[in-house]
Amino acid sequence: MTPPIPRPALQNTVIGFKPDPPDAIVVEGPEPPPPEPPPPPPRPEPRLTDSPAFLLLVWTLIGLVVGIAFTP
Known part of the structure; x- marks a missing residue:
């Protein structure tokens, strides 16, 4: 008879739950x-x-032109 396969304990385990990662080292x-x-964007060349x-x-x-046109 083969010995039983050791399994990790499932105490306090929620399926899909991942514990928070350890805080980052500062x-x-x-x-x-x-x-x-x-x-800055290039300035456009000034136009005449x-x-x-x-x-x-x-x-x-x-x-x-208007003055000459309306002069009697």
């Missing part, structure tokens, strides 16, 4: 440097139509 030391921020001088020129030409 190592004292210098803090890691913060991650570098991403570089965005400049105040261009707007002044456009409105001056519009004023001249």
